[in-house]
Amino acid sequence: MLEIRNLHARADETPILKGINLTVKAGEVHAIMGPNGSGKSTLATVLAGREDYEVTEGSVTYDGEDLLDKPAEERAQAGIFLAFQYPVEIPGVSNSYFLRTALNAIREARGEELLDAIDFLELARDRMKLLKIDDSLLTRGVNEGFSGGEKKRNEIFQMAVLQPRLAIMDETDSGLDIDALKIVAEGVNALRSSKRAFLVVTHYQRLLNYIVPDFVHVLHDGRIAKSGGKELALELEEKGYSWIEAEVAAS
Amino acid sequence: MTDTMERILRDHEALVQERGADALHALRTEGIARFKELGFPDTHLEDWRFTNVAPIAKSDLTLGRPSTNGVTPDDVARLGFGGSLVFVDGHYRADLSDAQVGVSLASIRDTIDFELKDDAPAFVALNTAFLEDGAVVEVEGELAEPLHVLFIGTDGKACHPRNVYHVKRNGRAEIVETYVSLGTGEHWTNAVGVVLVSENAALKHTRLQLENESAFHTSNVWVSQARDSRYTSNVVTLGGRLTRNDITAALRGEGSLGTLNGLFMTRGSQHVDNHTLIEHRVPHCESHELYKGILDDASSGVFTGRIHVYEDAQKTDAFQSNANLLLTDTAVMDTQPQLEIYADDVKCSHGATIGQLDEQALFYLRSRGLTKDRARNLLIRAFAGEITKRLDVAAVRERADRLLDSRLPGNEEG
Ligand SMILES: Nc1ncnc2c1ncn2[C@@H]1O[C@H](COP(=O)(O)OP(=O)(O)O)[C@@H](O)[C@H]1O
Ligand SMILES: [Mg+2]
Numbered sequence: 001m002l003e004i005r006n007l008h009a010r011a012d013e014t015p016i017l018k019g020i021n022l023t024v025k026a027g028e029v030h031a032i033m034g035p036n037g038s039g040k041s042t043l044a045t046v047l048a049g050r051e052d053y054e055v056t057e058g059s060v061t062y063d064g065e066d067l068l069d070k071p072a073e074e075r076a077q078a079g080i081f082l083a084f085q086y087p088v089e090i091p092g093v094s095n096s097y098f099l100r101t102a103l104n105a106i107r108e109a110r111g112e113e114l115l116d117a118i119d120f121l122e123l124a125r126d127r128m129k130l131l132k133i134d135d136s137l138l139t140r141g142v143n144e145g146f147s148g149g150e151k152k153r154n155e156i157f158q159m160a161v162l163q164p165r166l167a168i169m170d171e172t173d174s175g176l177d178i179d180a181l182k183i184v185a186e187g188v189n190a191l192r193s194s195k196r197a198f199l200v201v202t203h204y205q206r207l208l209n210y211i212v213p214d215f216v217h218v219l220h221d222g223r224i225a226k227s228g229g230k231e232l233a234l235e236l237e238e239k240g241y242s243w244i245e246a247e248v249a250a251s
Numbered sequence: 252m253t254d255t256m257e258r259i260l261r262d263h264e265a266l267v268q269e270r271g272a273d274a275l276h277a278l279r280t281e282g283i284a285r286f287k288e289l290g291f292p293d294t295h296l297e298d299w300r301f302t303n304v305a306p307i308a309k310s311d312l313t314l315g316r317p318s319t320n321g322v323t324p325d326d327v328a329r330l331g332f333g334g335s336l337v338f339v340d341g342h343y344r345a346d347l348s349d350a351q352v353g354v355s356l357a358s359i360r361d362t363i364d365f366e367l368k369d370d371a372p373a374f375v376a377l378n379t380a381f382l383e384d385g386a387v388v389e390v391e392g393e394l395a396e397p398l399h400v401l402f403i404g405t406d407g408k409a410c411h412p413r414n415v416y417h418v419k420r421n422g423r424a425e426i427v428e429t430y431v432s433l434g435t436g437e438h439w440t441n442a443v444g445v446v447l448v449s450e451n452a453a454l455k456h457t458r459l460q461l462e463n464e465s466a467f468h469t470s471n472v473w474v475s476q477a478r479d480s481r482y483t484s485n486v487v488t489l490g491g492r493l494t495r496n497d498i499t500a501a502l503r504g505e506g507s508l509g510t511l512n513g514l515f516m517t518r519g520s521q522h523v524d525n526h527t528l529i530e531h532r533v534p535h536c537e538s539h540e541l542y543k544g545i546l547d548d549a550s551s552g553v554f555t556g557r558i559h560v561y562e563d564a565q566k567t568d569a570f571q572s573n574a575n576l577l578l579t580d581t582a583v584m585d586t587q588p589q590l591e592i593y594a595d596d597v598k599c600s601h602g603a604t605i606g607q608l609d610e611q612a613l614f615y616l617r618s619r620g621l622t623k624d625r626a627r628n629l630l631i632r633a634f635a636g637e638i639t640k641r642l643d644v645a646a647v648r649e650r651a652d653r654l655l656d657s658r659l660p661g662n663e664e665g
Contacts, residue, residue: 048618052610076620088615092633101629102619109620158619 001026001063001197002047002166008057009046016042018222019058024166027194031208031233032201034219035241040201041085043219044170047199048082049075062166076102077109081164083155085171085201090142095154096124098142099161106162127160131187148175156187167191168199173207185210205237218244255308256290259283262314263380275382282371282379289373298372301553301585302495302524307467312439314381315340315408322347322403322433330431331401332646338402339433341410341440342384350398372497374469378411378443385413385443386428390452394424397455397644401429404462406436414444418452425455427647430490432463437492444472446482450504453481457647461654462490464521471497478504485642488515488523489654499528502536502564513542514638516655517550517582524553529571531564531594540571543638545631546582547658556601557589564594571601576608576634578660624661631659 002024009017016039024030034040046053047060049072060067067075090098100120107114115123124138131153143151152172159167169188173181188198188211200211208216208230216232217224218241225248226232236244263283270276291308292299320339327337327347337347371379386400402412418424430440440462448454460468468491476482488494500509515523529538544552554573575584588601608630616626635655642648 050614050618071623072614072617073620073622073626076618082618084615084618088609088611090612090615090630090633092636093629098616098619098629101625102616102621105620105622105625162619 002067003061004058005060006058007043007046007055007060009042009053009055011042011053015056016053016222017046020222020224022217022224024197024199026165026197028215029192029198029200029211029213031213031216031230032199032219033203033205033216033233033236036203038219039222040219041170044082044085044168044199044201047075047168048072048080073105074109076162076164077106079165081159081162081167083152083159083167083169083172085174087143087146087151087155089144089146091144093142094139095142096121096138099124099158102158103161124161127157130160130190131157132183133157149177149180152176153180153184156184160187160191163191165195166197166199168201170201171203172200173202173204181207182210205233208233220244220248255310256287258313259377259380260287266314266381266383270383279380279382282376282382285371285376286373286380289376292373298526298555301551302493302522304469304493304495306493307439307469310437310439310467312407312409312437315342315405315410317342320403320405320433322405326403326433327401330403330433331429332399332427332644334396335399335401336386338384338386338400338412340403340405340408340438341412343386372471374441375443375471378413378441378471381411382413383411385415387415388417388424388426390416390418390422390424390454392422394422397425397427399427399429401431402440402442404430404432404438404440404466406432406434406438409439409441411441411443414442415446416444416454416456417447418449418454420449420452422449422452424453425457425644427457427459427644429459429461430468431461432466432490435463435465437465437467438462439467440469442468442470444470446472446474448474448476448480448482448507450477451479452477455483455485455643457485457642457644458487458496459647459651460486460488460490460494460496464490464492464519466491468494468496470495472499474498474500474509476500476502476504476507476509479506480504481508481510483510484512485638486511486513486525487638487642487651488513488517488525489651489658491521491523493522495524495526497526497528499530500538501530501532502538503532505533505535508537508539510538511540511542512638512641514544514635514651515552516545516547516635516658517552518547518658519550520548521550522552523550526553526555526557528557528559529569531558531560531567531569531597533561534563534565534567536564537568538570540569541638542573543634544573544575544584545578545635546575546584547578549579549581551583552585554584554586554603555589556587557591558599558601560590560592560594560597560599562593565596567594567597567599569597569599573603574634575603575605576631577605578608578631624659628656628659628661632656
């Protein structure tokens with residue numbers, strides 16, 4: 001589904017990604033871990049199509065097509081979703097209007113029928129139950145005045161409504177207490193299927209107790225320094241990131 | 252002396268001949284003398300630094316007369332909201348109106364220029380020089396429906412309507428003025444509004460400026476609020492080549508609240524200048540002010556927000572905000588708050604911003620599948636919506652929203 005080959009990207013002349021290689025198949029859950037500043041958000045954001053980052057080398061294909069050519073909206077329409085580390089507040093646009101517009105933009109691009117307000121509400125309510133989200137969230141401005149936890153839950157709620165095929169979650173666990181973390185994980189697990197893949201970016205192992213990954217990759221200085229199974233996350237939890245750095249330095 | 256000044260003097264002379272020494276004659280004479288002395292304002296004047304009215308001074312416009320126009324009932328239906336007082340080139344048209352002006356300007360001669368006489372600015376003096384007609388509304392009790400006043404300007408004409416609204420003790424009213432053009436040519440509306448809100452009375456006052464993009468529009472609104480009164484002004488400007496709106500709200504009675512809202516969206520080379528002054532003359536009054544501007548193409552805008560808190564006006568609570576969105580690199584906005592606070596126990600806050608669309612928000616929306624244009628439009632509409640949602644007459648709000656929509660990138664029409 002996703003093939004990342006030797007990806008290099010920079011922002012303002014500063015190289016950040018320095019040769020990422022990663023293959024993700026449908027049905028898989030990949031965790032991307034790594035210390036702060038290692039490039040996790042940059043990778044997630046480059047995949048979502050942010051133009052501030054310049055790709056200087058390498059390629060990314062999605063369903064066999066070049067992804068880097070496509071503007072952000074076409075990636076979303078093709079089924080890529082990024083749950084932001086820092087969701088943006090958009091005052092004056094209600095959450096429900098925003099999400100219906102987004103859903104219909106995606107359906108329109110796929111030649112599917114548009115949902116009217118009533119059908120949309122039915123769908124939204126159903127997904128809100130899944131994430132134990134309060135009804136009032138729909139009428140509030142997008143992320144406007146939301147607590148950190150509410151913002152993260154709103155991201156996963158959007159994901160549950162938009163039903164992406166490749167979901168990228170950037171530190172969705174940060175700022176969540178254990179109860180909220182469990183709810184979010186349940187929501188994500190409910191979406192797991194053989195047709196869908198997840199890229200779960202996280203700094204801590206904790207989330208991975210609830211969303212169990214098939215693969216774990218450790219990002220260090222813009223490269224994947226180590227890959228393994230779910231036990232790698234536990235090892236990192238125990239030993240921290242420094243031994244990876246030592247390994248990289250030694251090689 | 253400019254040709255325009257000569258023509259204005261000639262027009263005034265002709266009007267005097269026509270009307271004779273009627274009840275307004277003395278005021279007109281004072282007005283023309285004052286305007287002659289002041290002339291058209293130029294950009295050396297502090298209040299006119301960013302707005303050059305030379306295009307008005309050089310324009311070739313003649314005074315609108317009651318007989319001159321080709322406005323039909325169909326035009327009124329198309330341009331207005333129904334339930335209207337209709338004015339064409341500044342003159343009341345009973346045949347086109349379905350509401351009536353109950354009171355003549357002459358009969359309220361003492362009210363119509365309250366406090367304007369001594370230091371009237373040039374365009375107020377000019378309006379006084381041509382005093383003839385305007386919407387005069389006295390409200391006792393509650394006005395059941397919003398009153399619509401439609402001003403239609405026709406090509407080549409200048410007009411000077413004088414509107415006077417008096418909401419009496421405990422009264423309630425909502426008045427919507429809509430300014431439109433019949434054609435696409437130059438014309439000039441130079442309106443003056445005098446608004447009295449008596450004790451415990453409330454007035455909502457909306458001015459919707461939708462004139463064509465060749466039109467000139469100057470306005471001066473003077474509001475006087477008595478004890479425990481409420482006044483809300485919504486000034487929405489989408490039309491006009493050059494627009495200058497002055498509003499002064501004087502809080503003269505304790506416990507009164509004045510709210511001034513404004514919104515403009517400009518394109519091409521349109522220019523909109525809003526000057527507001529809130530006078531806190533007595534203690535325990537509140538004022539809220541929110542003006543927003545959206546500037547496209549090479550258009551330009553000005554906001555000057557003065558708040559004057561008099562020495563006695565303790566416990567004043569004044570809030571002012573001005574936010575502007577530049578859609579291009581060629582649009583220009585000048586904004587300046589001017590606070591003059593002479594009391595010491597006051598709450599006074601203000602803020603002004605000039606910025607582009609938020610890149611983070613744009614990316615967020617696009618990452619959810621919205622095209623660049625749709626994402627932009629959604630953000631622009633949300634920005635404007637903070638004001639349009641305050642327009643509580645549904646037909647007015649919907650029309651403003653529709654016009655805004657029609658100007659968004661990808662939706663443009665004529
Ligand atoms: N837009 C940007 N401009 C300049 N430097 C950036 C930008 N975005 C990220 N960086 C830098 O790139 C590095 C990686 O950042 P990021 O991808 O946010 O890391 P992580 O998510 O792993 O904490 C950091 O050193 C950060 O300062
Ligand atoms: Mg990050």
